[in-house]
Amino acid sequence: MSKGIILYRSKYGATKKYADWLVEETGFDCMETKNAKAEVLQQYDVIILGGGVYASGIAGLQFLKKNISQLAGKKIAVFAVGASPYD
Secondary structure, eight states, rough: HHHHHHHHEESSSSHHHHHHHHHHHOOOOEEEGGGGOOOHHTTEEEEEEEEEEETTTTTTTTHHHHHHHTTTTTOOOOEEEESOOOO
């Protein structure tokens, strides 16, 4: 089984809620992107990033772009949370 982590950036709480649901289903670790370090992510096989959609793009995606060379060989997935309530 792969070792994974769910990274998220949540301004109003919706993305955190989705991240929590993913943790329940996968058993992966979870961390906000503001606390993430590329060196720590080396221990994971799977990295899932979630963020809200804003005019500038997906919140938190810049973290992946900045560190993509250090994350080579990892399975990476990104999800975006839109303007609709999660419930």
